Amino acid sequence: MAGKGGSTPATYSPSPTTDKKKPSLFNEDLARPDGRSFHQCRPAFFRTGAVNAASGSAYAEVGNTKVIVSVFGPRESKKAMMYSDIGRLNCNVSFTTFATPIRGQGSDHKEYSSMLHKALEGAIILETFPKTTVDVFALVLESSGSDLPVVISCASLALADAGIMMYDLVASVSVSCFNKNLVIDPVLEEENGQDGSLMITCMPSRYEITQLTVTGEWSTPKINEGMQLCLDACAKLAKIMRSCLKEAVSDSQE
Amino acid sequence: METDRPDGRTPNQLRPLACSCSILHRAHGSASWAQGETKVLAAVYGPKAGTKKNENPEKASIEVIWKPKTGQIGKLEKEYEMILKRTLESICIRTIYPNTTTSVIVQVVHDDGALLPCAINAACTALVDAGIPLKHLAVAICCSVTDSGCIILDPTKEEEEKMKAYINLVFPNTIVSVLPERSSQVGSEPMAHGIMTSVTQGAMSVDDYLHCLDRGRAASARLSEFVRKNIGPKSTWLGRMGFLCR
Numbered sequence: 451m452a453g454k455g456g457s458t459p460a461t462y463s464p465s466p467t468t469d470k471k472k473p474s475l476f477n478e479d480l481a482r483p484d485g486r487s488f489h490q491c492r493p494a495f496f497r498t499g500a501v502n503a504a505s506g507s508a509y510a511e512v513g514n515t516k517v518i519v520s521v522f523g524p525r526e527s528k529k530a531m532m533y534s535d536i537g538r539l540n541c542n543v544s545f546t547t548f549a550t551p552i553r554g555q556g557s558d559h560k561e562y563s564s565m566l567h568k569a570l571e572g573a574i575i576l577e578t579f580p581k582t583t584v585d586v587f588a589l590v591l592e593s594s595g596s597d598l599p600v601v602i603s604c605a606s607l608a609l610a611d612a613g614i615m616m617y618d619l620v621a622s623v624s625v626s627c628f629n630k631n632l633v634i635d636p637v638l639e640e641e642n643g644q645d646g647s648l649m650i651t652c653m654p655s656r657y658e659i660t661q662l663t664v665t666g667e668w669s670t671p672k673i674n675e676g677m678q679l680c681l682d683a684c685a686k687l688a689k690i691m692r693s694c695l696k697e698a699v700s701d702s703q704e
Numbered sequence: 705m706e707t708d709r710p711d712g713r714t715p716n717q718l719r720p721l722a723c724s725c726s727i728l729h730r731a732h733g734s735a736s737w738a739q740g741e742t743k744v745l746a747a748v749y750g751p752k753a754g755t756k757k758n759e760n761p762e763k764a765s766i767e768v769i770w771k772p773k774t775g776q777i778g779k780l781e782k783e784y785e786m787i788l789k790r791t792l793e794s795i796c797i798r799t800i801y802p803n804t805t806t807s808v809i810v811q812v813v814h815d816d817g818a819l820l821p822c823a824i825n826a827a828c829t830a831l832v833d834a835g836i837p838l839k840h841l842a843v844a845i846c847c848s849v850t851d852s853g854c855i856i857l858d859p860t861k862e863e864e865e866k867m868k869a870y871i872n873l874v875f876p877n878t879i880v881s882v883l884p885e886r887s888s889q890v891g892s893e894p895m896a897h898g899i900m901t902s903v904t905q906g907a908m909s910v911d912d913y914l915h916c917l918d919r920g921r922a923a924s925a926r927l928s929e930f931v932r933k934n935i936g937p938k939s940t941w942l943g944r945m946g947f948l949c950r
Contacts, residue, residue, distance in 0.1 A: 561783035572869070572907030617907075646794075658909055664902035665790040667876065670917075673899060677910065 483639050484513070491623070491635040491683055492596075496604070496694040498611040506612025510604035513637065514594035519604045521612040524582035537579035541567040541586045543601055549593045551638075562588075562598055565661065569602045569622065569651040572660035575615040584614055595637035599624045602651050602661075607691055611698070618653035619691050620660060621684040625649075625676045627666060632676055634683055648673070650680035654688040657681075709863065711740075715856040718845075718923060723825075723934045725833040731809075733834020737826035739858060741816035746826035748834040751804035763798040764806060768827075771811040784810075784820055791824055791844075791874050791901045797837045806836060817860040818846035820872045820903070829931065842900055843927040844874045847916040849908050855919050869906025871913065873920040876900050 486492070492513030501507035504520035511517075527538060543562035566588065574584075586608070588601045599622035606620035626636040626644035633640055641647070646666020652659045664673065713719070719740030728734035731747035738744075751764055759765040768789045770781045792808060808830065810823045821844035828842045848859045848870035856863065864870060876898060899917065908916075 560779070561786040564779040564783040567779070568905050571905075653907065656907075658907045659904065659913060660907045662871075662902060662904045662913060664899060665787075666794055667898055667900055669898040673917075674914075681910070 482633065482637075484637055488631055488633050489679060491686075492637075494687060494690055496607055496691055498607060498694060498698045504608075504612070506608050506610070506614070508604045508607035508611055510600050510607070512596065512600045512635070514592055515597055515600045516591040517588060517597070517600050517604045518591060519586065519588045519601065519608040521584065521586050521605075521608045521614065523584040523612075524579035524614075525585075527581060527583045533581065535580045536576040537574075537581075538583040539567055539571055539574060539576070539586065540583055541570065541588070541605070543588045543590070543598075545590045545593065549590045559597070562601065565598060565663070566602060566605060569661040570605060570609065570620060572658075573606065573616050573618060573620045573653055574609065575617060578615045584609075584612075593638065595639070595641050596624050596635050598622070599635075599649060599651070603687060603691065607694065610695055618655045618658075619688050620651055621654055621687040621691065622649065622651040622661075623680045623683040623687065625680055627668065627672065627676070632672070632679060634679055648676045648680065650677060650684060652681060652684045654681075654685045709856065711860065715854060716919065716923065718858045718927070719860075721927075721930050723829060723930070725829060725934070731830075731834075733830045733832070733836070735826050735829035735833055736813075737822055737829060739818055739822050739825075740860065741814055742818055742822045743813040744819070744823045744826040745811040745813055746823070746830035747809045747811075748806060748827075748830045748836065749809070750806035750834075751801045751836075752807070753804060755803055755805050759805075761803040764796065764801045764804045766792050766796060766798075767805055767807045768792070769807065769809045770823075771809065773812045773815060784823065787820065787872075787901060787903055788824060788827060791842060792827060792831065794900050795828065795838050795840060795842045795876070796831070797839055800837050806831075806834075815861065817862070817864045818858050818872075820844070821846045821858075821874075824872075824874055824901075825927070825931070829934070840876050841928065841931055842874050842876055843924045843931060844872065844901075845920045845923050845927060847871050847873065847920050849906075849912050849916065853912065855912070855916055857919060857923050867906065869904060869908040869912070871905075871908075871916050871920070872901070872903045873899065873917065873924075874901035875921055875924040 495511040497509045500509040500518055501520045504522055506521040509518050524537060541563050543566055586605050588605055590597055602620060602622035609616060625648045626633045626640055627646040646668050649663045651661040722738040725735045727736055728747050731749055733748040736745050755761050755765040766789055768785045770785045772781055808827050810827060824844035831838060846858055848856055848867040851868050
């Protein structure tokens with residue numbers, strides 16, 4: 451093949467670029483990598499009853515981020531655990547090897563399990579299942595940014611599907627800060643270049659926050675603006691989640 | 705609305721603070737920080753050549769290793785590592801030593817509440833002692849919300865367990881900044897009026913959160929004063945000299 455005179459070369463070298471500058475994350479007309487406006491969330495899809503073996507389960511798709519959550523229990527706590535007159539919550543978040551662009555990169559997010567636990571703990575009425583444990587297992591099938599908010603929202607839906615008593619559904623949204631711009635529901639590309647991030651997990655009906663995580667440098671007005679942006683998005687997300695639960699109930703009745 | 709606390713403190717009163725630098729000789733910088741019975745030891749090694757696989761080689765990388773008092777590292781400790789890493793990354797001038805890694809090892813000596821703020825304060829002090837260039841200092845504080853909606857600062861372990869919710873807040877301290885004046889601003893506001901890290905646990909209203917933010921900021925001024933007294937020009941200069949000699 452290589453010996454033939456008219457054959458195309460096996461290697462390809464791109465033409466040298468004169469512009470040494472890195473491409474800007476946002477182009478001139480202030481559109482984002484996926485074409486959304488700054489305050490626009492990705493389309494969300496939720497479905498309950500994805501895993502038959504579990505007490506309750508849910509599947510969530512927000513943009514290209516795909517998550518499946520299974521809930522088992524309430525079941526008897528392990529013998530080694532001390533007596534507790536309130537229930538225990540055990541959360542675990544794992545990534546498939548093919549979830550991230552680089553194989554096995556999901557293992558970097560070992561803190562997600564603890565953060566999921568904190569986010570759900572405030573919304574579950576633990577007094578309703580003493581001496582027992584509820585297990586929440588989340589699996590990220592595809593990671594495309596804002597993974598933890600999607601996991602939390604999906605886990606809340608799975609808990610509702612399992613019949614675990616909660617004060618309200620939990621919705622979660624994150625915001626990234628780029629200089630003066632606030633970007634809601636960032637994708638992976640945006641998360642890698644952000645100056646700061648703010649994630650809110652809330653119970654929209656009660657207007658209560660179960661988790662708020664801020665990293666990076668934020669001024670007080672920016673925090674207030676970001677919080678308001680997240681809370682509005684959480685309220686809209688909760689509506690979608692409620693309609694999903696209603697659909698599931700009406701389907702089962704039919 | 706006054707609240708009786710087991711140790712007799714007022715809601716806005718912090719526990720006695722204690723801080724000492726350069727207590728480990730093999731580390732490039734070290735510090736011990738105590739708030740009441742909570743005590744944390746932090747050691748800094750670096751900058752060392754090379755960064756981890758997923759880190760940006762154009763900037764200095766910070767690695768945080770959390771050592772619990774007993775037992776193995778769990779999910780909560782992993783979360784603490786991540787929070788500490790992100791906080792330290794936002795106060796360090798990471799462009800000065802590209803493609804290097806600075807390791808921060810945090811050893812919990814005793815936990816009696818407000819452990820994460822204590823660790824952040826210790827790590828920040830250790831970085832100064834090691835002569836790592838920082839944009840500004842960071843001061844961390846814990847605020848908790850009682851069932852009655854009262855906000856108390858710097859809770860003990862006993863108080864933490866009874867609380868409805870609590871927040872760990874980290875504020876920048878830019879009275880003296882090594883960077884130009886405009887760079888220490890976020891938007892039109894000076895960074896001193898801002899916030900760097902906030903982590904909550906438990907359910908609370910938005911108003912409660914904002915009240916905690918105000919209370920925390922007021923208390924951070926007292927903490928900043930204490931930090932500056934402890935890591936004055938002499939100790940900072942000695943730390944830098946030690947780093948250069950190595």
